[in-house]
Amino acid sequence: MFTDMKIFAIEASGPVAACALLDGETLVAEYSVQFQKKHSQSLVPMMAAVRDLVGLDLKEIDAIAITEGPGSFTGLRIGAATAKGLGLAIERPILPVPTVDAIACNMWGARGLVCPMMDARRQQVYTGIYRFPVGGGEQTAPTGGMEILYPQCVTDLEVILDKVMEIAAETGETEVTLLGDGVPVYGARAMEILDGKLTCRFAPPHMSRQRAAATAVRAAQIYAEQGASCLVPADDFRPVYLRLSQAEQEHSERRDYRI
DSSP states (O other): OOOSSEEEEOOSSSSOEEEEEEETTTEEEEEEEEEOOOOOHHHHHHHHHHHHHHHGGGGGEEEEEEEESSSOOHHHHHHHHHHHHHHHHHHOEEEEEEHHHHHHHHHHHHHHHHHEEEEEEEEEEEEHHHHOOOOGGGGGGGGOOEEEEEEEEEEEEHHHHHHHHHHHHHOOEEEEESTTTTHHHHHHHHHHHTTTSSSSEEOOOOGSSHHHHHHHHHHHHHHHHHHHGGGGGGGGGOOOOOOHHHHHHHHHHHHHHHH
């Protein structure tokens, strides 16, 4: 499932700023902060601290993993600029990881379905549906243990929960774990919708937000599955937003109104 690559992961897609170093199957370091400072203030010093603490020669890195989106527009841009700058400086490629996939990776081995929810505002969430089958044969997921049942998207809470119940009926699963920064916002409503239909659980604090370690692990899995085709030259990397920013939406709405 893992490669012998040395991957430096950067996380800036949401409220958490983080970085991690994965060397083969060893998580060498992880630095994660969710506080009041902006990512533009904290991310580079955190990366420097990890480098210094483990005596890392940046030229030893094989690839830079980063959550490509969706997520905070500002955070994604800061993360992308940081990853691109590092990649160009040390001449290493970027390995993009879908943000919702990386969050789901926190729940490795969880029973039932896993549904990350990032608050996308306007009563919507960035989300997807996942499962971690155990055993062998047809129940073993081709992604090394994480089965993507519904790929990441942006949608209304009710729409994704309807999809959760539909997939649960198809797969025979009876419970779902919700996680992400959308849970404090929409968790109570989700429990009301799922009440009597599925057992609904919430991930604990150490597993409920983006983690650079999970991003690094998912990046390693992607490389093991896809090889060098998943690598992107640093200068070519672009974030994935899934929808327009609020400013762009408001501009579009004003333009449509004038028309």
